[in-house]
Amino acid sequence: xxxxxxxxxxxxxxxxxxxxxxxxxxxxxxxxxxxxxxxxxxxxxxxxxxxxxxxxxxxxxxxxxxxxxxxxxxxxxxxxxxxxxxxxxxxxxxxxxxxxxxxxxxxxxxxxxxxxxxxxxxxxxxxxxxxxxxxxxxxxxxxxxxxxxxxxxxxxxxxxxxxxxxxxxxxxxxxxxxxxxxxxxxxxxxxxxxxxxxxxxxxxxxxxxxxxxxxxxxxxxxxxxxxxxxxxxxxxxxxxxxxxx
Amino acid sequence: xxxxxxxxxxxxxxxxxxxxxxxxxxxxxxxxxxxxxxxxxxxxxxxxxxxxxxxxxxxxxxxxxxxxxxxxxxxxxxxxxxxxxxxxxxxxxxxxxxxxxxxxxxxxxxxxxxxxxxxxxxxxxxxxxxxxxxxxxxxxxxxxxxxxxxxxxxxxxxxxxxxxxxxxxxxxxxxxxxxxxxxxxxxxxxxxxxxxxxxxxxxxxxxxxxxxxxxxxxxxxxxxxxxxxxxxxxxxxxxxxxxxxxxxxxxxxxxxxxxxxxxxxxxxxx
Numbered sequence: 156x157x158x159x160x161x162x163x164x165x166x167x168x169x170x171x172x173x174x175x176x177x178x179x180x181x182x183x184x185x186x187x188x189x190x191x192x193x194x195x196x197x198x199x200x201x202x203x204x205x206x207x208x209x210x211x212x213x214x215x216x217x218x219x220x221x222x223x224x225x226x227x228x229x230x231x232x233x234x235x236x237x238x239x240x241x242x243x244x245x246x247x248x249x250x251x252x253x254x255x256x257x258x259x260x261x262x263x264x265x266x267x268x269x270x271x272x273x274x275x276x277x278x279x280x281x282x283x284x285x286x287x288x289x290x291x292x293x294x295x296x297x298x299x300x301x302x303x304x305x306x307x308x309x310x311x312x313x314x315x316x317x318x319x320x321x322x323x324x325x326x327x328x329x330x331x332x333x334x335x336x337x338x339x340x341x342x343x344x345x346x347x348x349x350x351x352x353x354x355x356x357x358x359x360x361x362x363x364x365x366x367x368x369x370x371x372x373x374x375x376x377x378x379x380x381x382x383x384x385x386x387x388x389x390x391x392x393x394x395x396x397x398x399x400x
Numbered sequence: 401x402x403x404x405x406x407x408x409x410x411x412x413x414x415x416x417x418x419x420x421x422x423x424x425x426x427x428x429x430x431x432x433x434x435x436x437x438x439x440x441x442x443x444x445x446x447x448x449x450x451x452x453x454x455x456x457x458x459x460x461x462x463x464x465x466x467x468x469x470x471x472x473x474x475x476x477x478x479x480x481x482x483x484x485x486x487x488x489x490x491x492x493x494x495x496x497x498x499x500x501x502x503x504x505x506x507x508x509x510x511x512x513x514x515x516x517x518x519x520x521x522x523x524x525x526x527x528x529x530x531x532x533x534x535x536x537x538x539x540x541x542x543x544x545x546x547x548x549x550x551x552x553x554x555x556x557x558x559x560x561x562x563x564x565x566x567x568x569x570x571x572x573x574x575x576x577x578x579x580x581x582x583x584x585x586x587x588x589x590x591x592x593x594x595x596x597x598x599x600x601x602x603x604x605x606x607x608x609x610x611x612x613x614x615x616x617x618x619x620x621x622x623x624x625x626x627x628x629x630x631x632x633x634x635x636x637x638x639x640x641x642x643x644x645x646x647x648x649x650x651x652x653x654x655x656x657x658x659x660x661x662x663x664x665x666x667x668x669x670x
Contacts, residue, residue, distance in 0.1 A: 300491040306462060307487050308507050308558075318510065322497040398496065398538035 219278025231290025281342030289331020293324035412468035446615025447662035486560030
């Protein structure tokens with residue numbers, strides 16, 4: 156654990172040095188230096204308007220995450236338990252996962268208008284596919300010997316799912332949720348960047364319009380920090396569930 | 401052999417896997433005829449891919465015979481797992497999300513056994529299999545051999561009348577194999593269960609069994625059934641008995657040609 160903490164410190168210091176160097180090479184008017192940016196980020200954290208934008212993004216991201224996780228897990232479970240349905244759905248899900256979702260945004264805007272729902276919907280279509288794919292594959296990848304064991308123990312179909320298949324698949328489902336979480340945040344922010352009236356993405360866009368480099372980088376850094384913390388927490392949960400530590 | 405009357409009876413049992421896509425039909429097993437009496441320790445040896453595991457699947461009720469009659473205790477086996485049958489698979493079947501203790505207790509809990517009964521049986525099995533210091537550990541923290549012992553314990557606590565073992569000691573080193581063999585013999589004597597062991601190891605078969613069925617290359621049939629004549633009260637020290645060499649020698653003389661055939665078969669078919 157001690158060495159991991161040291162690794163993180165080294166990584167952060169390395170990133171900060173690279174950032175400082177980049178700022179020095181390309182100029183502070185293009186990439187603001189770390190110190191200035193961090194001070195600005197702290198100022199932002201103390202301002203009311205930042206928290207209004209954060210609340211707006213947070214609400215959309217929260218709703219989108221709940222819908223993407225619920226829909227992705229339930230859909231993935233259903234497909235994972237039905238081999239034929241899974242075989243049919245597999246390439247379709249893969250295609251949906253890989254197409255640039257931005258091409259769908261005009262349609263979403265037409266359906267939902269310039270609203271919270273549009274941001275949520277755009278977040279959901281990013282997150283739901285990886286979660287469904289991971290969940291489906293997690294169930295299909297359960298070792299055949301575990302299925303055989305369930306049969307040998309004469310478990311009912313419900314007991315087989317609840318006490319063998321689901322627990323066996325859980326670590327992989329959690330990986331899907333972690334990745335789904337990240338792309339849901341991405342989707343929500345992209346929606347805000349392209350067309351919205353509030354949110355961190357919107358604030359970023361406005362800073363870009365007036366070429367406020369410090370604001371752009373400060374906001375990006377705060378987003379990065381948030382995403383990294385959530386990712387680390389989910390990763391920790393995954394490790395705990397796998398009983399490897 | 402404690403009682404008369406066959407516990408397992410196979411009559412012209414054949415398994416043919418139908419053609420799937422480009423894969424032609426596979427005649428995996430049979431016809432196989434054998435009677436195994438209650439309380440017997442019967443081993444099956446044969447070249448790789450001869451249908452040993454297919455035979456075990458049929459005996460376990462995991463798969464049904466394409467032709468012929470398979471019966472357990474006089475009742476037909478037709479692809480449904482009967483009560484009182486326990487299987488230890490070749491692959492690691494321990495549940496990664498449960499501790500050793502909970503793994504061993506799994507079957508008893510699902511069966512609805514009482515708390516005190518579970519506690520007693522599981523504690524005993526954990527101790528019995530030499531896992532005492534590891535009851536709270538998770539499979540990922542154990543070696544392959546220990547995980548296999550967890551699976552054996554999980555099967556044994558259910559006190560099966562018929563214990564089917566598919567290469568259960570494949571992942572263990574030679575010394576541990578011998579000692580686990582002793583454990584198995586002890587369990588077999590104490591529970592009076594019928595044991596069918598599938599193994600690659602001629603030594604293991606010769607040391608443990610009352611009788612050994614030698615299978616041909618695919619499609620597997622019994623080409624010979626070798627009786628060892630060991631007393632019921634025996635252990636791994638039997639390997640130093642001169643008759644042990646005679647038994648393994650006999651097994652090998654039957655198996656040698658089949659193994660060459662099995663190898664040549666797979667070389668020309670590719």
